[in-house]
Amino acid sequence: MAESVVSDKHQINRIKMHVQGLDENIQGGVPEGNITLVSGAAGTMKSSVCFNVLYHEAVAGKNSIYISLEQSAESLVNHMMNMDYDMRRINLVIIKELAELKTRMAELQDQTLGSMIIVDMGTIRKEIRDVNTDNNKSWLNVIKNVVKKIHTDAGCPLFVLDSLSALYVLSRFENPRIELFYIFEYLRDMRITSFLISEMPLDGSKYSEYEIEDFLADGIITIRLTPFRRQVVREIAVVKMRATACNNDIFSLEFRNGQFQALYGGQNPLL
Ligand SMILES: Nc1ncnc2c1ncn2[C@@H]1O[C@H](COP(=O)(O)OP(=O)(O)OP(=O)(O)O)[C@@H](O)[C@H]1O
Numbered sequence: 001m002a003e004s005v006v007s008d009k010h011q012i013n014r015i016k017m018h019v020q021g022l023d024e025n026i027q028g029g030v031p032e033g034n035i036t037l038v039s040g041a042a043g044t045m046k047s048s049v050c051f052n053v054l055y056h057e058a059v060a061g062k063n064s065i066y067i068s069l070e071q072s073a074e075s076l077v078n079h080m081m082n083m084d085y086d087m088r089r090i091n092l093v094i095i096k097e098l099a100e101l102k103t104r105m106a107e108l109q110d111q112t113l114g115s116m117i118i119v120d121m122g123t124i125r126k127e128i129r130d131v132n133t134d135n136n137k138s139w140l141n142v143i144k145n146v147v148k149k150i151h152t153d154a155g156c157p158l159f160v161l162d163s164l165s166a167l168y169v170l171s172r173f174e175n176p177r178i179e180l181f182y183i184f185e186y187l188r189d190m191r192i193t194s195f196l197i198s199e200m201p202l203d204g205s206k207y208s209e210y211e212i213e214d215f216l217a218d219g220i221i222t223i224r225l226t227p228f229r230r231q232v233v234r235e236i237a238v239v240k241m242r243a244t245a246c247n248n249d250i251f252s253l254e255f256r257n258g259q260f261q262a263l264y265g266g267q268n269p270l271l
């Protein structure tokens with residue numbers, strides 16, 4: 001059975017976003033097992049915010065899965081190195097071939113550091129040309145099986161999908177309401193705390209492609225770039241977070257000294 005009822009609110013375990021100033025406003029973090037949409041336009045640091053969670057959780061010894069559908073693992077890791085994350089503190093595993101999955105997972109048995117397993121789906125896709133991409137279901141099934149296998153073999157409590165929008169390009173959904181319902185149920189059954197990155201239009205008119213995701217998800221965190229005269233301010237807000245008394249105010253999001261910070265009373269774009 002996927003979910004269970006707690007007898008006391010303090011029994012709800014939470015995963016920190018590791019964003020100073022934000023965790024304090026969501027009772028310490030995202031409830032374990034929740035599925036959160038991380039929505040934002042291009043370049044708003046969606047991937048970085050998600051990577052940041054997995055990185056800090058790996059430093060604390062937790063294993064995680066990061067499925068990158070479009071951005072190569074090299075590009076992602078180089079970006080994070082440029083942000084000064086010390087990769088020596090975690091065990092970074094990059095999967096570029098599905099055939100090596102089994103052996104790479106077996107190697108984790110002797111690992112003392114927390115592992116972040118990045119699956120470079122872009123490279124895998126280029127290599128497996130025989131998976132018929134016209135068949136809507138095939139790539140979705142490949143991704144589901146990879147997540148399940150890593151989750152079972154490496155005991156990963158955390159998962160990032162980068163991005164839902166790229167998944168829609170790969171697997172055209174005939175009936176999004178039904179298909180998305182089953183994807184969310186699949187994740188809930190695994191009890192894996194998930195962050196699904198969702199590309200938002202520039203005008204911020206919606207958080208997700210079909211808008212059903214907003215209702216299926218337990219939480220929505222949005223990031224946007226807001227012009228203020230000639231300056232652009234990066235802002236973060238928690239739109240919803242089930243089982244959490246959260247502050248829905250808009251904070252400015254900054255990355256300083258290797259740390260994400262949500263600042264209250266940052267520049268108000270309307271002033
Ligand atoms: N210290 C830093 N090093 C590198 N990039 C930084 C740094 N601080 C801020 N950035 C910004 O991070 C942005 C990219 O972050 P990221 O890839 O996480 O965004 P994204 O929302 O996932 O983008 P995309 O829509 O391309 O997937 C760049 O636009 C870059 O300017």
Ligand SMILES: [Mg+2]
Pocket residue numbers: 046047048071162
């Ligand atoms: Mg990204």
